[in-house]
Amino acid sequence: MLEVKNLVKRFGNRTIIDDLSVQVKDQEILSVVGPSGAGKTTLLRCITGLEKVDSGEFYWDNQKFDPTDSNPKNMIIGVVFQDYQLFPNLTVLDNITLAPRLVKKESLDELEKSASELLARLGLEGKEDLYPYQLSGGQKQRVAIVRALAMNPKVLCYDEPTSALDPELRDEVAKIIIDLKQQGMTQLVVTHDMDFAEKIADNILRVEQLK
Incomplete structure (x- = not known):
């Protein structure tokens, strides 16, 4: 199980994520949804180690880990970027x-x-x-x-996996994500597409922009 505890992330004087705790159980799919600017992608970037957090802890199967650890042998999280980033x-x-x-x-x-x-x-x-x-x-x-x-990551994260796809391809991606779940993969999906989120997810985390 992936656990994020008491996550805080700020950019300058602006708090984007404030004391967020969330769990993703083994072989489950968590969809993170919310309006633009609410911190969905920032959350994903923190979990994948692309952003350093101001405070908070990360656990995999009750073992604390550092997502910014650059040693790929210790990698817990894999990520599929919105723009694919293929060479x-x-x-x-x-x-x-x-x-x-x-x-x-x-x-x-x-x-x-x-x-x-x-x-x-x-x-x-x-x-x-x-x-x-x-x-x-x-x-x-x-x-x-x-x-x-x-x-061979333990958890696979996606940043807006359907943003550039037509409805038919969106259904294809949904099938892939569900098939991976059935093969044992734990997954976290950041998306603006509520219909897609509800189709694939075991649980949905709704985030709101902080005032």
Whole structure:
């Protein structure tokens, strides 16, 4: 279980998150919803270690961890960014295996085999040698998910996963997230799309802009 306790985040004199505590149980999906400026993405950036918090603690299975720990071997959280952040000069396979290659002691053959299996699970079989510009928005989204999964995170976080997708692709992403839950993945989804949130989530955290 992922636990965030008494999280406080400020930018200058402005408090964005004030004493927030939240839990995400194993194999559950938590959707974080709220208006623009309410701190949804800031919360995600704190949990993923992209922002340092002013105060608060993070626990995985009752063990305290530091999300800003730069050692990938200690990684608890994986993240799928809103703009995917794929390297345009690398193939799909190289995008997925780059970080594991730098961290894991597995052979490149083993990493590529694992990446190909993940791609097949998400309907991207045969796309290994394509470059990001050759992919649709939905395919880029799935490659970004595979890249995050390749590091074997305990929790997978998404920042607005449907913001650039049409309704059909939105349903496709929902299916992927639900399928990953059934395979044992704990997930946190930041979204402005309440219908999407209600479709996928076991629990919904509503955040409001602080006055």
